[in-house]
Amino acid sequence: MQKIKKLVSVLAAGVMLTSMAGLSANATDETTAVTMESVLEELNAGTLTIEQAEEMLSVGQVRSAPFYYVPYDTYLENALSTSPHYLAVVPKQGTTFESSLNISFYLNANIVESTPTASNLILGKRYVGHASVKSVTPGKNSNGYREFIANVSFPEKCSIDYALFTYELPFSNAIASEYDFDRYTSWRGIPSSDIYTGDDSITFKKCVYSMGDVDRDGDVDKDDQQKIGDFVVGLGRNDPNRTTEESYYDAMAFRLAADIDGSGMVEFSDVVAVTKYFNNGK
Ligand SMILES: [Ca+2]
Numbered sequence: 001m002q003k004i005k006k007l008v009s010v011l012a013a014g015v016m017l018t019s020m021a022g023l024s025a026n027a028t029d030e031t032t033a034v035t036m037e038s039v040l041e042e043l044n045a046g047t048l049t050i051e052q053a054e055e056m057l058s059v060g061q062v063r064s065a066p067f068y069y070v071p072y073d074t075y076l077e078n079a080l081s082t083s084p085h086y087l088a089v090v091p092k093q094g095t096t097f098e099s100s101l102n103i104s105f106y107l108n109a110n111i112v113e114s115t116p117t118a119s120n121l122i123l124g125k126r127y128v129g130h131a132s133v134k135s136v137t138p139g140k141n142s143n144g145y146r147e148f149i150a151n152v153s154f155p156e157k158c159s160i161d162y163a164l165f166t167y168e169l170p171f172s173n174a175i176a177s178e179y180d181f182d183r184y185t186s187w188r189g190i191p192s193s194d195i196y197t198g199d200d201s202i203t204f205k206k207c208v209y210s211m212g213d214v215d216r217d218g219d220v221d222k223d224d225q226q227k228i229g230d231f232v233v234g235l236g237r238n239d240p241n242r243t244t245e246e247s248y249y250d251a252m253a254f255r256l257a258a259d260i261d262g263s264g265m266v267e268f269s270d271v272v273a274v275t276k277y278f279n280n281g282k
């Protein structure tokens with residue numbers, strides 16, 4: 001907090017920054033906008049500390065343009081990110097859960113040979129204490145697609161607009177693109193975002209995402225880092241061409257892919273964490 005106050009006082013005195021180095025050292029008359037891109041560039045180069053970068057964001061001095069979330073249900077046919085992929089089960093906005101629920105999803109035998117267990121399904125952070133995955137049982141096996149039924153119980157009535165659980169999808173030789181992950185997790189290989197339950201009044205959407213690939217272009221790079229940074233400072237926007245319901249899932253997919261450290265929140269720590277993916281060539 002002391003550092004932030006110091007920074008605010010420096011900025012209030014009319015000192016403009018020519019670079020991130022200028023933050024801690026020299027003031028100059030030359031005015032240069034501090035952009036998210038320049039902050040992250042300095043951060044990646046190691047000439048700006050994580051603390052300094054976070055301070056820049058927290059005092060609102062970083063300038064950038066708003067961006068639209070990419071549709072959650074679009075998948076590339078010619079690219080495959082090498083970061084971990086997840087299948088997320090996302091409830092419709094405003095859904096109230098009152099008891100136990102059976103949720104079915106499909107996985108092609110080419111990408112999973114054994115039945116996942118309850119411990120393979122990662123309960124959404126926000127549901128901890130409000131829900132638990134009791135069991136996973138195999139359902140019918142048809143055309144190489146296996147149906148798994150997860151039984152999730154809710155000890156008390158709850159309504160939380162976030163992914164109920166996620167499942168890490170294994171890579172295999174059968175997977176060559178983001179599109180493949182979509183179709184190999186849908187009934188009979190026909191890509192679908194629908195997830196079935198034992199209750200017709202409760203619906204879920206499937207969202208397959210690659211951790212860190214928030215722009216959904218099949219890689220994790222600096223563009224993703226910048227978008228996560230832009231999101232942290234409140235620049236994420238719903239695409240006006242999407243419906244209200246679609247926009248809800250679009251934003252959800254972004255937040256899931258951006259929450260690199262799995263905290264349930266997208267914060268500056270995720271901006272730092274995503275750097276590891278492209279710096280390490282993962
Ligand atoms: Ca990307």
Ligand SMILES: [Ca+2]
Binds near residue numbers: 263267
């Ligand atoms: Ca996080």
